[in-house]
Amino acid sequence: MNTRIMLLNGPNLNMLGQREPDIYGHSTLEDVVALVRDRAAGHGLEVDALQSNHEGGLIDALHRARGTHVGCVINPGGLTHTSVALLDAVRASELPTVEVHISNPHAREAFRHHSYISGAAKAVIAGAGIAGYGFAVDILAAHHNEGH
Template identity: 80%
Template structure:
């Protein structure tokens, strides 16, 4: 079993802790990576983390992870609702993928209620704050061991 989980965070997630703390809280992207890494280490796994404001960087990371990572935890940010290309990359990666959202998109604006990425995800954690990342890593690690 590959010992890595790809952790992808999309546009504007580098601004966690600063951007709309009433919606996203005060935790930073560094806190997210530390939380996911701590959970992964419980299973002897590593996190390979990337945040990008550029769709193509996320797509390239998914392509490179095919066959080298056991799964992917992805918070696509705003690309969730717009990117068929990112959906296609998730499918092409052939990775077990878990989608994460810090806030609950279904409790927000109508346009946030649809996710392209969910079509390829084995699970979605939304509205649990950054704990959703921990749940996602736990799920992937558990599935990989089965």
């Protein structure tokens, strides 16, 4: 039985804890991955994690996850607002996907208010800090346990 979740983090998320801590907090990407792995383990799930500053790396990971994972947690970073290709890859993966944003994009610059990815997401969590990643795992686990 498939029990893997894909965790994808986009451009600049490797700089968590260093970049604009007033917006993104002091937690690091390693903290995010540990949180997701711990939460997933509590649901009997495992996690494959990837951070890439390259759109193609995220797209390739989504293609590989099709049929091998039960869902995807994605924080697309700045690609949220620009990448139709990433949206198409989320759709092509056929995975239930939860979009996560550490900050609340709607409380920021106007160009951040639109997400291409949201159109293909099962749920969107924004503004909850890194706790949002844990909520995303809970959503995917509930979906998986319902047999969808």
